[in-house]
Amino acid sequence: xxxxxxxxxxxxxxxxxVVYDFMHxxxxxxxxxxxxxxFDASLKAEELVMETRKLLTELFHPGGNPNRLxxxxxxxxxxxxxxxxxxxxxxxxxxxxxxxNSVLRxxxxxxxxxxxxxxxxxxxxxxxxxxxxxxxxxxxxxxxxVVNHCSNVLGTIQPVEExxxxxxxxxxxxxxxxxxxxxxxxxxxxxxxxxxxxFTGHKCLLGPTGIGGSYVGEGVPVRPTRxxxxxxxxxxxxxxxxxxxxxxxGTLNMVGVAGLNAGIKWLINEGIDxxxxxxxxxxxxxxxxxxxxxxxxxxxxxxxxHHSPVLSFNIRNFEAADVGTLLDVDYNIxxxxxxxxxxxxxxxxxxxxxxxxVRLSIGPFNTDDxxxxxxxxxxxxxxxxx
Amino acid sequence: MEIDGRAFEVDDxxxxxxxxxxxxxxxxxIARHDGIPVLTEPHxxxxxxxxxxxxxxxxxxxxxxxxxxxGIKLKELYELFPLxxxxxxxxxxxxxxxxxxx
Numbered sequence: 024x025x026x027x028x029x030x031x032x033x034x035x036x037x038x039x040x041v042v043y044d045f046m047h048x049x050x051x052x053x054x055x056x057x058x059x060x061x062f063d064a065s066l067k068a069e070e071l072v073m074e075t076r077k078l079l080t081e082l083f084h085p086g087g088n089p090n091r092l093x094x095x096x097x098x099x100x101x102x103x104x105x106x107x108x109x110x111x112x113x114x115x116x117x118x119x120x121x122x123x124n125s126v127l128r129x130x131x132x133x134x135x136x137x138x139x140x141x142x143x144x145x146x147x148x149x150x151x152x153x154x155x156x157x158x159x160x161x162x163x164x165x166x167x168x169v170v171n172h173c174s175n176v177l178g179t180i181q182p183v184e185e186x187x188x189x190x191x192x193x194x195x196x197x198x199x200x201x202x203x204x205x206x207x208x209x210x211x212x213x214x215x216x217x218x219x220x221x222f223t224g225h226k227c228l229l230g231p232t233g234i235g236g237s238y239v240g241e242g243v244p245v246r247p248t249r250x251x252x253x254x255x256x257x258x259x260x261x262x263x264x265x266x267x268x269x270x271x272x273g274t275l276n277m278v279g280v281a282g283l284n285a286g287i288k289w290l291i292n293e294g295i296d297x298x299x300x301x302x303x304x305x306x307x308x309x310x311x312x313x314x315x316x317x318x319x320x321x322x323x324x325x326x327x328x329h330h331s332p333v334l335s336f337n338i339r340n341f342e343a344a345d346v347g348t349l350l351d352v353d354y355n356i357x358x359x360x361x362x363x364x365x366x367x368x369x370x371x372x373x374x375x376x377x378x379x380x381v382r383l384s385i386g387p388f389n390t391d392d393x394x395x396x397x398x399x400x401x402x403x404x405x406x407x408x409x
Numbered sequence: 410m411e412i413d414g415r416a417f418e419v420d421d422x423x424x425x426x427x428x429x430x431x432x433x434x435x436x437x438x439i440a441r442h443d444g445i446p447v448l449t450e451p452h453x454x455x456x457x458x459x460x461x462x463x464x465x466x467x468x469x470x471x472x473x474x475x476x477x478x479x480g481i482k483l484k485e486l487y488e489l490f491p492l493x494x495x496x497x498x499x500x501x502x503x504x505x506x507x508x509x510x511x
Binding site: 351 | 476483
């Protein structure tokens with residue numbers, strides 16, 4: 024029985040063939056240090072890096088400066104750099120209960136060390152943050168507002184445009200974590216009033232693991248918090264201040280950049296809207312299919328609008344992990360169970376008491392048949408303990 | 410933990426702290442404590458599979474491997490051991506709390 028992969032919110036899988044092929048071919052032919060030397064392979068590697076910066080810049084900030092698009096290991100890595108590089112002693116930070124530990128933990132440590140004050144904003148019964156509540160949480164010493172564009176537990180897409188307007192009016196920096204949305208939900212930093220976008224490559228952008236990054240807008244004073252080799256001005260003692268070097272040190276993950284490059288091109292070629300619409304059609308079928316079982320409880324899944332193809336649910340009288348194991352072993356369906364690294368969501372939903380939820384998340388290579396099999400499997404498991 | 414007048418030292422989650430005291434009788438007692446009145450042949454197939462793996466390798470087997478070895482679907486395992494493979498079957502097999510394989 025072939026695995027049915029419904030854990031795309033963790034890592035999209037499989038990737039388009041062109042991603043595997045390009046990573047392999049490029050790394051075989053030009054897998055060297057980009058821009059550090061003048062030989063052909065190094066120049067080609069640097070060209071690929073710059074082309075990928077441009078592709079991502081067009082995705083987040085059309086017409087922006089591609090040098091402000093910097094690469095890292097993943098979104099957690101960039102969120103650490105952005106949060107620690109922006110926060111200063113005495114600052115206040117507003118964030119939401121929808122945040123992933125990649126935001127919660129950096130904030131926790133800064134708060135625990137007495138560096139910052141924090142205010143957490145909740146979400147409503149449908150899984151959306153209230154812009155008015157965020158506005159109410161902003162104080163005179165608020166430095167930044169951090170919002171998860173799309174919840175990795177609930178799939179709800181937050182009203183970043185409205186929040187961006189509030190942040191601009193209040194003069195605070197607006198950091199958006201697009202880990203679950205980059206590549207499927209349009210993001211425009213200018214029109215949305217976003218100062219910093221953080222992304223990862225291995226989810227909707229269809230690249231491999233180990234590559235992510237951020238775009239930092241003009242006038243956002245992110246201090247570098249790690250220092251090292253940049254390949255330029257090597258005699259200088261201090262780390263280079265200009266972008267992209269400011270937030271990059273050491274040799275880039277070239278195979279990651281190559282895969283990300285091919286993934287983005289594949290997305291653009293297929294059509295981001297086309298892929299999202301198809302995934303949401305499958306999600307809607309899945310949602311309605313499992314909601315028909317009386318002992319299945321879905322969370323914040325009442326329609327496709329402002330939603331991504333992520334579905335969290337539980338079956339009464341089962342722990343989430345048991346459902347996940349049953350789906351895996353008896354039906355060969357891969358999913359994610361537990362708190363999904365977002366404990367604040369579960370604390371508010373009350374699902375922390377049953378050790379989280381079962382999460383099914385759809386990707387570009389899922390089919391109608393996968394969804395029908397998943398519905399049937401959930402129905403059979405639910406039928407075990409009515 | 411005391412079952413039918415016999416006392417067992419268990420950890421805070423109910424797993425035996427000393428797996429060497431395990432026997433078929435002990436398995437039956439833990440099962441009764443969990444609401445399984447009699448261990449049937451399919452119960453024993455699962456228990457012996459888990460026990461054998463633990464005695465050979467010192468770890469609990471993967472759930473998939475229990476199902477493959479015994480030919481019992483996981484759904485059926487949950488019917489036999491309502492607490493599931495870890496909290497149910499592994500406890501009855503006298504294993505200490507698994508680290509996460511099961």
